[in-house]
Amino acid sequence: MTVNKLSLMVGGEAGAGITRSGFLFAKSCLRGGLYVFGVNDYQSLIRGGHNFYTVNVNAEMVYSQADTTDLLIALNKETILFHKDELVSGAGIVYDGDQINITPEELGRNDLKLYPVPLAKIVKELKGPKIMENTVALGAAIALLDYDQELLNSVLHDTFGSKIAELNIEAAKQGHSYVKEKYSDSFGYSLKKTASAGKKRMFLTGNEAIGLGALNAGCKLYAAYPMTPATSILHFLAPLDREYKMVVIQTESEIAAVNMVAGASYAGARAMTATSGGGFCLMTEAVGMTGMTETSPVIVLVQRAAPSTGLPTYTAQGDLRFAIHASQGEFPRVVIAPGNVEECFCMTVEAFNLAEKFQIPALIISDKYLSESHGISEPFDQHRIRIDRGNLITETKYTGKEEYMRHKFTENGISPRAMPGIEGAIVRTNADEHNELGYTTEDPVLATKMADKRFRKLDALNKELENMETVKFYGPEESDATILAWGSTKGPIREAMKLLSKEGLKVNYLQIVYLTPFPAAKVQKILQSAKKTIVIENNKTSQLSSLIREHLLTAVDHKILKYDGRPFNPEALAKSIKEVL
Amino acid sequence: MVTLDDLKTPKDNTWCPGCGNFGVLMAFKKALIELGLKREETMMVSGIGCHGKIVNQVNVNGFHGIHGRVLPTAQGIKLANPDLTVVGFAGDADQYFEGWGHFVHAIRNNMNMTLIVHDNMVLGLTTGQATPTSQQGFKSKSTPFGVIPPMLNPLAHALVSNGSFVARGFSGDMFHLKNLMVAAIKHRGFAFIDVFQPCVSFNYLNTYDWFSQRVYKLEEEGHDVTDRKKALEKAFEWGDRIPIGIFYNKERPIYHDSLPHVKDSPLTNVPAENVDITSALKEMM
Numbered sequence: 012m013t014v015n016k017l018s019l020m021v022g023g024e025a026g027a028g029i030t031r032s033g034f035l036f037a038k039s040c041l042r043g044g045l046y047v048f049g050v051n052d053y054q055s056l057i058r059g060g061h062n063f064y065t066v067n068v069n070a071e072m073v074y075s076q077a078d079t080t081d082l083l084i085a086l087n088k089e090t091i092l093f094h095k096d097e098l099v100s101g102a103g104i105v106y107d108g109d110q111i112n113i114t115p116e117e118l119g120r121n122d123l124k125l126y127p128v129p130l131a132k133i134v135k136e137l138k139g140p141k142i143m144e145n146t147v148a149l150g151a152a153i154a155l156l157d158y159d160q161e162l163l164n165s166v167l168h169d170t171f172g173s174k175i176a177e178l179n180i181e182a183a184k185q186g187h188s189y190v191k192e193k194y195s196d197s198f199g200y201s202l203k204k205t206a207s208a209g210k211k212r213m214f215l216t217g218n219e220a221i222g223l224g225a226l227n228a229g230c231k232l233y234a235a236y237p238m239t240p241a242t243s244i245l246h247f248l249a250p251l252d253r254e255y256k257m258v259v260i261q262t263e264s265e266i267a268a269v270n271m272v273a274g275a276s277y278a279g280a281r282a283m284t285a286t287s288g289g290g291f292c293l294m295t296e297a298v299g300m301t302g303m304t305e306t307s308p309v310i311v312l313v314q315r316a317a318p319s320t321g322l323p324t325y326t327a328q329g330d331l332r333f334a335i336h337a338s339q340g341e342f343p344r345v346v347i348a349p350g351n352v353e354e355c356f357c358m359t360v361e362a363f364n365l366a367e368k369f370q371i372p373a374l375i376i377s378d379k380y381l382s383e384s385h386g387i388s389e390p391f392d393q394h395r396i397r398i399d400r401g402n403l404i405t406e407t408k409y410t411g412k413e414e415y416m417r418h419k420f421t422e423n424g425i426s427p428r429a430m431p432g433i434e435g436a437i438v439r440t441n442a443d444e445h446n447e448l449g450y451t452t453e454d455p456v457l458a459t460k461m462a463d464k465r466f467r468k469l470d471a472l473n474k475e476l477e478n479m480e481t482v483k484f485y486g487p488e489e490s491d492a493t494i495l496a497w498g499s500t501k502g503p504i505r506e507a508m509k510l511l512s513k514e515g516l517k518v519n520y521l522q523i524v525y526l527t528p529f530p531a532a533k534v535q536k537i538l539q540s541a542k543k544t545i546v547i548e549n550n551k552t553s554q555l556s557s558l559i560r561e562h563l564l565t566a567v568d569h570k571i572l573k574y575d576g577r578p579f580n581p582e583a584l585a586k587s588i589k590e591v592l
Numbered sequence: 593m594v595t596l597d598d599l600k601t602p603k604d605n606t607w608c609p610g611c612g613n614f615g616v617l618m619a620f621k622k623a624l625i626e627l628g629l630k631r632e633e634t635m636m637v638s639g640i641g642c643h644g645k646i647v648n649q650v651n652v653n654g655f656h657g658i659h660g661r662v663l664p665t666a667q668g669i670k671l672a673n674p675d676l677t678v679v680g681f682a683g684d685a686d687q688y689f690e691g692w693g694h695f696v697h698a699i700r701n702n703m704n705m706t707l708i709v710h711d712n713m714v715l716g717l718t719t720g721q722a723t724p725t726s727q728q729g730f731k732s733k734s735t736p737f738g739v740i741p742p743m744l745n746p747l748a749h750a751l752v753s754n755g756s757f758v759a760r761g762f763s764g765d766m767f768h769l770k771n772l773m774v775a776a777i778k779h780r781g782f783a784f785i786d787v788f789q790p791c792v793s794f795n796y797l798n799t800y801d802w803f804s805q806r807v808y809k810l811e812e813e814g815h816d817v818t819d820r821k822k823a824l825e826k827a828f829e830w831g832d833r834i835p836i837g838i839f840y841n842k843e844r845p846i847y848h849d850s851l852p853h854v855k856d857s858p859l860t861n862v863p864a865e866n867v868d869i870t871s872a873l874k875e876m877m
Contacts, residue, residue: 229864274668
């Protein structure tokens with residue numbers, strides 16, 4: 012019997028509530044003190060197609076999905092046919108035997124355990140909607156796993172309104188009893204509540220964590236145009252705008268969104284927008300404008316796969332260079348890449364602080380895998396959050412001796428920032444090159460001085476970043492190889508490291524969190540002692556390798572790249588790492 | 593009280609002698625004086641083109657943004673601080689070409705602000721190409737054989753987009769234009785003024801004389817500004833007689849009326865510090 016180690020998959024067609032039911036199962040595990048990671052896979056369509064959600068459950072911290080599946084809830088036949096080869100020997104399949112007829116020939120293997128449950132019949136008897144079949148299946152899965160039905164009930168209760176919750180709880184109960192009567196003690200996997208059951212832990216997506224970070228950072232305007240996989244930030248913030256005294260606005264385009272954010276930021280409100288690659292293409296001109304006008308937008312770029320529309324609902328890390336270089340001309344910016352939900356939260360706050368302190372655009376770069384997968388975290392500690400608005404004049408009256416100058420030359424390049432409306436100051440800014448007062452200029456001396464002023468802020472920023480966690484190091488000091496990576500590959504890499512260390516292989520990992528400005532000195536220090544370097548990225552051209560070469564004149568030894576729109580799986584990744592060790 | 597002297601800036605004016613923009617500039621300054629607006633509470637946003645330099649010429653708050661994006665930037669400022677009197681300045685190519693996508697949506701949003709389009713029916717700063725309001729057949733550097741499509745009708749578009757204040761002025765009649773600006777700024781909602789503003793360097797067709805011979809004032813002919821259908825009829829009037837003045841002026845709820853939580857306090861007054869997110873965190877557990 013395998014206890015508290017399970018990979019479960021729910022699959023079916025779009026519109027069948029796949030993500031929802033996978034999420035409910037995961038949350039039931041969470042409340043039993045188990046660690047979980049949930050990832051969804053769906054296509055760019057509303058009905059039909061094939062969707063699945065995978066939950067990886069463990070008694071210990073789990074950072075990503077697993078390569079294989081132990082229990083499959085199949086809400087249609089395709090799900091079985093698509094995933095039969097990912098099932099481990101002894102894996103179970105819960106499905107509706109009245110609706111799905113699967114022959115041993117179709118299955119092509121005889122080491123699986125089939126658990127037909129009359130999902131549709133039970134729902135029909137309860138007079139529930141068809142979508143409730145997945146709840147019956149959840150009850151059945153809980154029974155097979157001999158897990159605590161009450162935990163599922165509590166999640167159903169909190170998720171649905173009371174009347175719908177009741178119906179769902181009954182549906183789950185029926186699925187549960189059916190399995191208990193028919194297939195008692197036949198499955199080789201079980202889940203048990205752990206000692207930390209009832210301990211408050213969070214289970215959320217990267218996008219929700221970014222939304223929470225924005226709230227906690229005092230973001231007052233969120234403007235965005237829907238684009239997968241960034242849209243759920245808009246969905247998360249929109250219902251909260253009244254409670255948090257902010258404005259959430261869906262604009263006519265990404266161009267409108269980013270210019271609106273620039274306007275609000277200039278006016279003195281913290282403001283953010285988010286989009287994916289196509290929308291970010293539209294935003295690029297305004298990114299430069301914020302660099303020039305020294306305003307402080309936070310822009311979230313949630314990457315998806317391939318050029319143009321590409322694979323709209325799949326993941327990649329192909330936009331790193333694009334984020335670093337977006338917009339014409341030269342100006343300082345930050346590009347931050349969180350690697351898990353907690354970092355999504357903290358780094359959103361950091362982005363707001365750095366944007367305002369240095370009066371530059373701050374970009375957060377994530378991807379579909381991080382933004383929509385559910386990760387676990389200890390409750391975010393909002394009391395540790397520090398808000399730094401930089402050189403912002405908060406008095407209602409400007410009392411400076413000289414005329415207020417929005418772009419005043421200072422030693423560190425950062426000009427005192429007044430909000431328009433303040434008595435005694437005129438706040439003028441300009442996308443054209445300008446003088447200290449914000450008036451247009453084409454004077455070569457002034458143009459040079461202004462560019463130098465803007466880049467003095469970069470020196471100041473670099474100094475600030477020295478004391479911040481711009482890279483993170485994991486694993487033993489001494490190792491046979493050092494992994495270099497950024498962003499969402501963190502989860503699979505840490506899972507792969509677990510597997511490698513079980514085999515006695517020593518590998519450590521440097522997560523580069525700040526891609527711009529590039530933490531060259533910190534990366535250099537690690538590279539000096541690295542026996543072998545391996546860059547792991549979800550892209551074709553290994554953009555991180557090119558950055559390392561650019562900043563450190565060093566070629567990395569190996570690259571492990573994946574660009575099929577899917578995240579790395581830990582076992583496969585561990586195998587690829589072993590091959591180059 | 594603000595004076596013409598207060599509004600003066602140290603910047604040289606680089607418009608061509610006789611440029612229609614001078615009339616817009618003077619009308620705006622006089623409107624500010626008449627309205628008794630403080631310099632600090634006045635916010636100008638401009639786009640790219642000859643018009644955009646107007647931010648250099650008035651000593652009030654200014655954001656000289658990028659081509660076509662006056663309206664989103666201005667709306668962002670207005671959302672952040674509705675206490676500011678926000679006036680957007682755009683050119684005809686700036687607003688009706690590059691920024692067209694924002695035009696109808698800003699009108700729909702109906703934030704309490706003003707848009708003034710310097711409409712000279714030609715691209716001036718890029719030395720003479722056609723714009724959406726160039727007349728069909730207009731020959732320019734980019735259209736040596738004449739503009740192929742018909743003119744765009746910005747007033748009609750504003751009217752059918754539920755515009756609450758739609759007007760047209762002529763920079764050759766500065767006093768009239770000033771009155772329009774005063775009414776527009778006083779209007780509670782999104783006020784739009786298209787201003788005929790002759791380009792003396794690149795528009796040989798739509799000159800001061802051309803406009804002077806044709807324009808007449810709606811208010812002198814008993815036009816009912818609360819009748820959208822009549823306004824639309826007037827918006828289509830083009831030829832020997834072209835109407836200027838207020839086509840339509842009827843208030844409807846503004847964007848902020850639907851934001852009760854920020855109606856009375858600008859977002860810029862809400863502290864970024866000490867936001868308690870406990871309840872949002874609990875949702876995730």
